Amino acid sequence: MTITSSNRFSRIILITVVALLSMLSFMSLKPAAASAATYSVVSSSNMTKTAYHRASSKGAVYNLSHTKKLANLSSYPNTTWYATKKVTLKHGSTKAIYYAVKNGAGTVSGYVWHSYLAKGKAPLTLKYAKAAVAMDAKTDKVLWSKNANTPRAIASVSKLMTLYLVEQKVANTGSTWNSKVTTSYSGLKRMGTSSVYGGFKFTQNSYTVKQLYQAALIESSNNAAIALGQWVAGGSTPSYNTKFISMMNAQAKKWNLGNATYVSANGMEQSALRSYGYSVSGGDANMVSAKDVALIAKHLITDYPAVLTDSSRGSLTVAGQLCYNYNNLLPGRKYYDSALKVDGLKTGYTALAGYCFVGTGQKSGHDRLITVVLHDEDEFTETRSLMQYVYARNLI
Structure with missing residues (x-):
């Protein structure tokens, strides 16, 4: 039998209609099937x-x-x-x-x-941090750790040692917070305007110790940290920066920090500092373990607790420039948890070090808690989880 084009077209239409009717019929049955599977x-x-x-x-x-x-x-x-x-x-x-x-x-x-x-209660797993520690600031007891004794690059967390030595000089010499620090060196002025390493611009040839201290702590100013280090060492040129780094390593040795080595006052790598006129012999980066970072933070907070007044500020105008605190566990920030009472302490980042953060807080009836996460991708979430874990387990 020969099928004409007209007959063939009619059969195609008929098949299509039947298929559509079958599909509609199937769809109409789906709610009934779902309700039967409750x-x-x-x-x-x-x-x-x-x-x-x-x-x-x-x-x-x-x-x-x-x-x-x-x-x-x-x-x-x-x-x-x-x-x-x-x-x-x-x-x-x-x-x-x-x-x-x-x-x-x-x-x-x-x-x-x-x-x-x-x-059982949930164990803690920090997915991203390469190293971390939670420490009781009163007893130095390690409450939780992950690769806590492995030295790692720590970026701007390095500034905690610099700030300690600044506090020490103000407390033990005739210097005051209003003492002037020379900031005229061209390399530091260029650093302040860098899109990567800048933040606080040196528009003046000198600032007070307090102004640079606040810029280094709150804004994490790299040029402010170097200028302060040179001032602590007694001068205002790169040779005094080298002397100051020796002082940083001497202080680490005095505290018996066996996993801490410094080559910069601010945490920048040597490869980045070199173009600004600052480099010393040694490795490319400050290498400090999470536990030793926590101990440094403990010394700073214990010996000079007023640091928490500035570290708890969300922002502060210093010498006409707004310094913004990137600690996102502070009140009003994305990761804030009112129960944790976080009031510090220091953020840090370089491509080599990853995101680093030292957190601290003290709940009523507890010792002060210090946490450190190094080379993290989610530093505030993981710090918050670490703090919550310590309190939930009554470890402090």
Whole structure:
């Protein structure tokens, strides 16, 4: 039989119509199929409040009818969940045990399949930090650590040692916070205008010690830190910078910091400092372990607690220039947690060192806590998690 073009076209139309009708018919059946697959409660019983943490990142927290996902366990790697009820749910012909859980803060609650949970409080895992430590500032006790004794580049966290030696000179000599520091060296003026290493511009040939101290601490000014170091060493030229770095290493030795070596006053690498007229013999970067950074911070805070007055400022105008504090755990900032009482201390970043942060705070009834994270990608989230973990476990 010969099929004409007209017949062939009619058959194509007919097949298309049948296919569309079949698809519409299938779609109309989907809600009925979904409603038949709901979850129902078979039994429920209260249980003694028990701590659990995630056993798998694949799980999720649902409402009781299992129609709404409330949270993914993958977003709560360090959270302890507290179960107060055991529920058996039926889904089709399958029954499964779920726990009614709530996080410690009470902000998330729902039901989780029991096999996605493991008994016990959540261990802490810092995903990004290459090294980290939490320390009791009163006892020097290490409360939690990760590669804490491995020296690493620490970027502008280096300024804590510089600021300590500035405080020491003001406290122990005839110098005052109003003493003048010479800032006329051309390399420092160029550094202040750099899009990468600048921030606080040297528009004057001298500033007070207090002005440069605040610029170095709050704005993390690199030229201010070098100028202060030269002043501590007794001059205002690069040769005094070399002398000051020797003083930094001597102080580290005095404190028995076996994993701390300095080659710059501000944390910039030698490869970057060289073009501004500042370089010394030795390696390319300051290399300090997380534990030794925490000890340096402890000495600074303990011996000169007034540093926290400036480190807790969100911003400050110094000599007509706005100095912005990049500590995002301070009040009003993105990662602020009022329970942690964070009031310091120092941020840092270079491509070599990654993001570094020294945090500190003191809750009522507790010793002061110091935390350090080095070469991090999420330094404020991980610092907050570390602090919360220490307090949740009553480690301090």
